[in-house]
Amino acid sequence: MPDTPIRVGLFVTCLVDLFRPTVGFAAVKLLEDAGCLVEVPARQTCCGQPAYNSGDKSDAKAIARDAIEAFAGFDHVVVPSGSCAGMIRRHFPLLFTDEPETRAKAEDLSRRTHELVSFLADVLKLDRVPETRYAGIVTYHDACSGLRELGIKAQPRRLLQSVDGLRLTELPGAETCCGFGGTFCIKYPAISDRMVADKAADIAATGADTLLAGDLGCLLNMAGKLTRLGSELRVRHVAEVLAGMTETVPPIGGVAAQG
Amino acid sequence: MSEAREQILGAIRRALGRGAADEARRTAIADRLARHEHNLIPARTQGLDPAGQVALFVQMAEEAQATVARVAGAADVPAAVAEYLSQRNLPSRLVMAPDPALDGIPWSERPLLEIRRGRAEDADQVGVTACFAGIAETGTLMLISGPHSPTRNNFLPDTHVVVMRGAQVVASYEDGWTRLRAAMGEKGMPRTVNLITGPSRTGDIEQRIELGAHGPRRLHIVLIDDEARP
Amino acid sequence: MQPTSHSFKENARQALGDANLQKALKLMQSGFPARRAASIARLPEFDALRDQGKAIKDHVLENLDVYLETFEKNVVAQGGEVHWCRTPQEAREAVLAICRRLGAKTVTKGKTMIAEEIALNDYLEANGVTPVETDLGEYIIQIRREYPSHIIAPALHLVKEQVAESFRATHKGLDAKRALEDAPTLVAEARSILRQKFLAADIGLTGANFCVAETGSTLIVTNEGNGDLTQTLPKAHIVLASIEKLTPTLEDVSTILRLLTRSATGQEFSAYTTVSTGPRRADDTDGPQEYHVVFLDNGRSAMLGTEFQDMLRCIRCGACMNHCPVYATVGGHAYGWVYPGPMGAVLTPTLVGIDEAGHLPNASTFCGRCESVCPMKIPLPQMMRHWREREFAQKRSPAAYRYGLAFWAFFARRPALYRLAIGLAARILGSIGGPRGRFRSLPLAGGWTQGRDLPAPEGRTFMSLWAARRKRISP
Numbered sequence: 001m002p003d004t005p006i007r008v009g010l011f012v013t014c015l016v017d018l019f020r021p022t023v024g025f026a027a028v029k030l031l032e033d034a035g036c037l038v039e040v041p042a043r044q045t046c047c048g049q050p051a052y053n054s055g056d057k058s059d060a061k062a063i064a065r066d067a068i069e070a071f072a073g074f075d076h077v078v079v080p081s082g083s084c085a086g087m088i089r090r091h092f093p094l095l096f097t098d099e100p101e102t103r104a105k106a107e108d109l110s111r112r113t114h115e116l117v118s119f120l121a122d123v124l125k126l127d128r129v130p131e132t133r134y135a136g137i138v139t140y141h142d143a144c145s146g147l148r149e150l151g152i153k154a155q156p157r158r159l160l161q162s163v164d165g166l167r168l169t170e171l172p173g174a175e176t177c178c179g180f181g182g183t184f185c186i187k188y189p190a191i192s193d194r195m196v197a198d199k200a201a202d203i204a205a206t207g208a209d210t211l212l213a214g215d216l217g218c219l220l221n222m223a224g225k226l227t228r229l230g231s232e233l234r235v236r237h238v239a240e241v242l243a244g245m246t247e248t249v250p251p252i253g254g255v256a257a258q259g
Numbered sequence: 260m261s262e263a264r265e266q267i268l269g270a271i272r273r274a275l276g277r278g279a280a281d282e283a284r285r286t287a288i289a290d291r292l293a294r295h296e297h298n299l300i301p302a303r304t305q306g307l308d309p310a311g312q313v314a315l316f317v318q319m320a321e322e323a324q325a326t327v328a329r330v331a332g333a334a335d336v337p338a339a340v341a342e343y344l345s346q347r348n349l350p351s352r353l354v355m356a357p358d359p360a361l362d363g364i365p366w367s368e369r370p371l372l373e374i375r376r377g378r379a380e381d382a383d384q385v386g387v388t389a390c391f392a393g394i395a396e397t398g399t400l401m402l403i404s405g406p407h408s409p410t411r412n413n414f415l416p417d418t419h420v421v422v423m424r425g426a427q428v429v430a431s432y433e434d435g436w437t438r439l440r441a442a443m444g445e446k447g448m449p450r451t452v453n454l455i456t457g458p459s460r461t462g463d464i465e466q467r468i469e470l471g472a473h474g475p476r477r478l479h480i481v482l483i484d485d486e487a488r489p
Numbered sequence: 490m491q492p493t494s495h496s497f498k499e500n501a502r503q504a505l506g507d508a509n510l511q512k513a514l515k516l517m518q519s520g521f522p523a524r525r526a527a528s529i530a531r532l533p534e535f536d537a538l539r540d541q542g543k544a545i546k547d548h549v550l551e552n553l554d555v556y557l558e559t560f561e562k563n564v565v566a567q568g569g570e571v572h573w574c575r576t577p578q579e580a581r582e583a584v585l586a587i588c589r590r591l592g593a594k595t596v597t598k599g600k601t602m603i604a605e606e607i608a609l610n611d612y613l614e615a616n617g618v619t620p621v622e623t624d625l626g627e628y629i630i631q632i633r634r635e636y637p638s639h640i641i642a643p644a645l646h647l648v649k650e651q652v653a654e655s656f657r658a659t660h661k662g663l664d665a666k667r668a669l670e671d672a673p674t675l676v677a678e679a680r681s682i683l684r685q686k687f688l689a690a691d692i693g694l695t696g697a698n699f700c701v702a703e704t705g706s707t708l709i710v711t712n713e714g715n716g717d718l719t720q721t722l723p724k725a726h727i728v729l730a731s732i733e734k735l736t737p738t739l740e741d742v743s744t745i746l747r748l749l750t751r752s753a754t755g756q757e758f759s760a761y762t763t764v765s766t767g768p769r770r771a772d773d774t775d776g777p778q779e780y781h782v783v784f785l786d787n788g789r790s791a792m793l794g795t796e797f798q799d800m801l802r803c804i805r806c807g808a809c810m811n812h813c814p815v816y817a818t819v820g821g822h823a824y825g826w827v828y829p830g831p832m833g834a835v836l837t838p839t840l841v842g843i844d845e846a847g848h849l850p851n852a853s854t855f856c857g858r859c860e861s862v863c864p865m866k867i868p869l870p871q872m873m874r875h876w877r878e879r880e881f882a883q884k885r886s887p888a889a890y891r892y893g894l895a896f897w898a899f900f901a902r903r904p905a906l907y908r909l910a911i912g913l914a915a916r917i918l919g920s921i922g923g924p925r926g927r928f929r930s931l932p933l934a935g936g937w938t939q940g941r942d943l944p945a946p947e948g949r950t951f952m953s954l955w956a957a958r959r960k961r962i963s964p
Contacts, residue, residue: 012951012952014901019944021951040955046901050896053855054886055877059898066902134832144856145626158775181854187890188498188852189936194505195854196941224941253944255926261606264573267732267786271554274793280555286525290557292703292737298744300543301534319757337584378774382689397758409775410721414714432743447567448766450723455759458715462674463626463642465513465649466520473680473687474714474761 005037009074011067011088011113014046015216017224020252021034023216025118026052026236027080033243034120036076043070047079047087053183057095064092068105076123077113080239081215082146083182084096085115090149115146116239121155128162132244135165136234139208140197141222143215155237156214163241173202180221196225210251212238223253229249260349294407295440297433298413304396304430309487312395313425317482319398323457324470325478332483336422337369337434339481344372344385347477349418354378360389386416386475391442393428393480397456400480401435404451413453424483430463490608490636492841494825497848508752509648514820515800517645521811522757525862532751542745542868546802548954549735550793556702556735557784563705567767569780577607580785582610584694584727587781588618591725593691599709599716600624602640602805603729603785605827606840620694620954621686623715624680632659638821638829641753641807646820649675683715687951693719693777697730698749698804700782706766707782710749710759717763725779726765733789733801746806748864752806788839796875800835802865809859809869824849831859835872843876847885850876912950919948 008031016023019137024040031038048063052202067088071077079085091109096103115118138160146152159245179185199222211226211233213219223235234251272278280288307315317327317342328339344351352373355361379386392401400421400449404410413419429435432454443449468471470476493500504510529535549556561571574580575859580603588596596613598604598620610620610631610696615791622631626643630636633655644652653669660682669675690806695716697707707728709716721727749757768778792801810830821829826846828836850873859869880886900907920947922928930938937943 024951054882148857177856193940270790452764454762472713
């Protein structure tokens with residue numbers, strides 16, 4: 001544990017904020033258990049991906065500037081989402097290629113920004129999480145941005161393997177896109193639906209009872225397909241399992257157990 | 260010079276933000292072309308002695324579905340060819356390129372082989388050629404067109420037999436180009452250089468690889484083991 | 490044939506319901522990616538070679554005019570001729586002029602994407618010259634009058650029963666009761682039909698994977714042998730190539746060849762990689778008497794110096810579409826023109842216009858797999874995003890979508906309002922959907938909820954819960 005606690009600013013992400021605060025609290029718990037001082041800047045909203053990926057550079061830049069401002073001064077910025085972390089790390093600097101001053105700030109923020117699991121494993125160098133149990137057979141989906149922009153692959157698996165009672169089984173096609181793609185699932189819903197149907201079939205074939213991933217967009221997409229297909233599979237954000245917060249909160253798309 | 264040519268070149272220059280290339284740029288490019296520098300060459304081709312190169316060549320050629328028969332000397336070639344054809348019930352009539360490299364082989368020792376020297380025609384089922392080099396890296400044959408090596412002999416017959424010597428094997432494609440430039444000298448490139456790796460194939464029907472699409476369905480290499488270097 | 494890219498959504502809908510196509514796409518998915526991965530696993534230098542290939546092509550593009558001039562000089566020195574064509578029409582006319590001068594009745598063709606791009610076959614037929622595709626995949630789509638659905642495997646979208654059906658309909662002289670059950674029989678039939686065409690052809694036309702400046706040579710990379718029979722037997726060899734195919738030396742070509750076949754089919758090397766330089770020599774006993782290189786610009790020079798320049802590094806290996814999850818569900822014809830998949834999404838709008846092809850760069854999740862497998866390290870998603878930027882600036886995206894985005898951005902830039910709006914949404918959706926945990930249907934979300942549920946929000950936002958927690962801790 002460090003002597004002066006690391007000051008971490010949590011970038012909650014709009015999906016976690018709206019759909020599943022549990023993920024945010026799981027992130028906070030993991031960070032605090034690891035000795036970090038966590039703050040949540042009130043002025044944060046969105047990383048700007050929807051605008052950026054729709055070609056709306058001007059709004060993307062405006063939102064990025066706000067984010068850069070809101071997260072100034074933290075030792076690290078941690079994000080429970082590969083796509084939002086990727087947006088900040090990889091794409092914020094690209095937005096400001098012709099604005100040297102803002103670009104420098106974007107690069108500075110980029111260096112300090114990490115996806116949650118990558119932060120725990122690569123920066124804090126944890127190879128296990130504190131005493132946690134999860135009785136289940138888990139399969140893991142590698143969300144695209146986290147995988148390809150941030151190199152997140154081994155880290156969640158390593159940490160999951162340290163969870164007592166948890167058995168990991170690899171998902172064939174774990175690296176294949178689930179079809180969410182942010183704006184894509186709205187613009188091309190039929191194709192998106194087919195992609196997630198294929199993904200659901202791959203998941204079902206693993207025999208796992210739990211599906212985990214690091215991005216809530218993907219998880220909402222996959223959970224929505226699985227429940228529509230009548231699957232009993234439990235879908236959660238990987239932070240929930242690592243933080244041992246699965247007892248009290250129902251899985252994504254599920255309801256609280258009765259009685 | 261055509262208007263289209265000038266327009267295309269002009270558009271390229273404008274897009275690159277400059278006028279016609281100056282002397283310095285032209286010289287630099289001409290030098291680059293003259294140097295034929297090697298870029299990165301895979302380690303699998305490096306550090307092998309001649310025997311090792313031949314072994315790699317044979318291994319890679321076989322992987323590509325060529326068959327390889329190694330013989331001790333030129334005297335053993337006719338028997339190797341006859342045996343190959345009879346084992347597969349292939350005709351013993353063959354068209355043989357008028358390549359001097361094939362002259363020194365005692366074909367008459369196998370009188371059942373009916374040999375016609377010349378250019379392959381549609382009806383020829385079996386063709387025998389020599390080659391210019393063998394590239395160990397991927398088991399690839401380098402064949403060049405010339406008065407004694409019509410290109411169609413490599414493609415028309417259903418079965419292609421190549422007679423070569425171990426000394427013709429080089430490690431990498433780059434070594435092959437070096438040898439070719441040396442051999443051609445002032446003449447420059449031949450009309451055709453064929454780099455052939457295994458027999459003809461297609462995967463165009465349901466991704467299933469089938470041999471013998473349009474070119475030969477069989478490629479057989481008779482390799483004379485020798486240590487001599489040209 | 491006219492492009493149908495503008496109907497991408499309808500094309501995709503049909504593709505999703507096409508059982509034969511879906512079966513064929515599953516075969517592709519179990520083939521190409523695994524083979525590529527296996528061949529790359531054997532070559533530790535693969536990634537370093539990608540960097541070198543990129544550097545070679547970037548260098549050529551920066552000096553494209555000089556390389557083109559050098560290439561031309563060397564072609565002419567060996568007895569060949571170079572034709573410069575700005576547009577598809579000029580290229581078609583250049584090819585036809587050679588055919589007319591030589592009195593050509595049939596032209597055998599090796600696989601060339603440029604010929605598809607300029608719709609050469611229709612033009613030749615309309616002008617009394619018969620083009621005969623000889624690559625098996627191209628032959629199949631020629632007799633079916635379709636576009637290629639993949640740049641390496643033109644008939645990838647078909648199952649063998651469909652090929653058999655087309656053969657029966659086209660090869661009239663054969664026994665109608667013959668069995669055409671399996672791939673070997675189909676290949677054998679195509680081989681014997683096309684054999685005669687090779688021998689009878691007046692002119693052979695191929696593409697070029699590379700144009701080598703050093704020697705004035707063109708290269709084709711094939712497996713069937715059709716390209717070689719096409720370019721050796723007839724009296725003239727025409728090479729159709731776009732201008733960015735220039736590569737400096739044979740050594741540079743070797744570097745890129747190491748990337749090409751592994752990325753395309755997973756082969757170590759193709760069965761036939763052929764270097765052609767000029768017509769037959771005086772003492773040759775076979776080979777064409779004439780050698781023509783028909784260069785096509787058609788928008789390539791316009792891509793230089795722009796944010797799309799990197800696309801000119803493309804070596805047409807097909808790896809991007811082999812690994813694209815969208816292509817894997819809808820196949821190549823959905824893209825509506827000659828170039829499908831991720832590379833098609835970037836290139837097609839430059840060639841047929843963003844009006845026609847606007848859907849293509851939008852139909853991507855930006856999963857990034859294409860870029861990760863591209864041997865030339867082309868940042869494909871980034872260039873698709875550039876197209877989206879152009880469309881947005883020109884207000885081409887649907888109005889509802891633009892207003893939705895503007896609405897979102899308005900709130901995202903005003904944290905206090907954002908908190909209120911999101912908080913409201915969380916409460917409303919949470920309370921409606923909460924008991925079941927999910928929505929089976931939701932107004933305005935029909936596209937999503939048609940096939941899947943929407944999990945319900947937990948009911949309070951993280952930010953409001955965090956603020957409440959902070960108040961409790963430090964009142």
